[in-house]
Amino acid sequence: MSEQAPRIAIFGAGVIGCYIGGCLAAAGAPVTLIARPRIHDQIQASGLTLTDWQGRNQHVDAQAxxxxxxxxxxxxxxxxxxxxxxxxxxxxxxxxxxxADTDALVVSFQNGIGNSALLREHLPGHEVLQGMVPFNVIAQGQGRFHCATEGHLALEESAGAAKLIERLSAAKLPPLLYPDITPVLWGKLLMNLNNAVNALAGIPLAEELADRNYRRVLAASIREALQILHQAHIKPARTGKVLPALVPTVLSLPTPLFRRIASAMLKIDPDARSSMADDLHNRRTTEIDFLNGEIVRLAASHHLRAPVNERIVSLIKAAESQGKGSPKMTGPELIQAVLHR
Structure with missing residues (x-):
């Protein structure tokens, strides 16, 4: 990589890509966004406006x-x-x-477990690193993107990423570095199992997590995933305030006690929804196969079943096929569909 400021491309500049790319550009990095026409046209017309739950408020002109x-x-x-x-x-x-040039560094900031391996398989001449994005970003229209939850980017350690790390830090997105990022990915995936619950509920994340019925479904999904991971000898890393093994217990608490013990989980922008909820709302294919579906596949590879996550996958795929957005299932309806079948 050149000694001068690295030129950074965001390939697939959707909600996460626009936020990260916009923050980098606001800090002076030369950034290229490669986006679909809808996002492209918004940014050309309005530039990028970047806000977060801690008070970030930056605007980047389209000309920058x-x-x-x-x-x-x-x-x-x-x-x-x-x-x-x-x-x-x-x-x-x-x-x-x-x-791309063969010496370009490639970093996956995607959901799921296996994307960097796929990229390495198809890009043998490139250095490919795995990253992880823990926070939720809301697209508010007209080039406005709001980071609604806390968390630090994670990145696989590499000397080749030094200039990128410098730029991310200048953009107030300093990454945590890991020699082995795989446990972090599994820890993130466990938390991302809520994406589907939120999408099926069709309500903001804070409202969903305040309802014990939804939390019971999420707890069952995570508990099952932890059991499968244990059988596969995979130990997920802690990515939030609570150890992964304790998350199902905390989620299952009565709401008044949950509010006291897990107040950090509820520090969410009141309008925040999961990316999967946005996908259903916009009639797009979701990433369910790379979240709950990842648990189902891991179970099958060890001759096991993951019935809770299987049912959630089926519910999301049914909602996708109907093309009507979220089914807006109540907590009791979701419990009946997922836990009482």
Whole structure:
């Protein structure tokens, strides 16, 4: 990588990509956003406005960014942050192979477990690192993106990432570095099992987590996942305030006690919803196969079953196929569909 400021491309600049890319650009990094037409047109018209729950409020003019629709814009970039949906990882890898310089650093900031392995398989000439985004970002329209929850980016350790780390730190997104990031990914995935519960509920995250019925479903999903991980000899890392093994117990507490013990879980912007809820709302394919589906696949690989997560996957896929947005299931309805079948 060049000694000068690295040129950074965000490949798949959706909600997360626009927020990270916008923060980097606001801190002076040369950033190229490769986005779909809807996002592209918003940014061209309004620039980017970036806010967060701690008071960040920054605006980046469209003229301060390079905004592209096609992967040809990857040429000449020093760092490529991949933020496409997990189902599009192979297509992204093929585009990088076709258009990017071979010495470009590639970083996956995607949901799920196996994206960096896929990228490495298809990009043997590139250094590929795994990253993790713990926070929730809300798209508010007209180029406005709001970070609604806390958390630090995570990044696999590498000397080749020094300039990127410097730029992320300058953008007030300092990453935590890990020699082995896999346990962190599994810890994040456990917390991301709530994406589906929130999508099925169709209400803000704070409202959902304040309802014990929804929490009981989430607790069952995480408890089952922990059992499967144990059988697979995988120990997830702690990524929040509570040890993974204790999360189901805490979620199952009566609401007044839960509010006292887990107040940090409820420090969420009142409008925040999961990315999967946004996908259902916008009639897009969700990442359910790379979240709850990951637990189902891991169970099958060890000749086990994950019935709670299987049922949640089925409910999300049914909602996708109906194309009507969230089914807006009540807590008792979700308990009946997931736990009492």
């Amino acid at each position: 960014l390079t905004i592209a629709l096609e992967p040809e814009a990857l040429a000449g970039q020093n760092v490529i942050l991949v933020t496409v949906k997990s189902g599009n990882t192979v297509d992204a890898a093929n585009a990088i192979a076709a258009h």
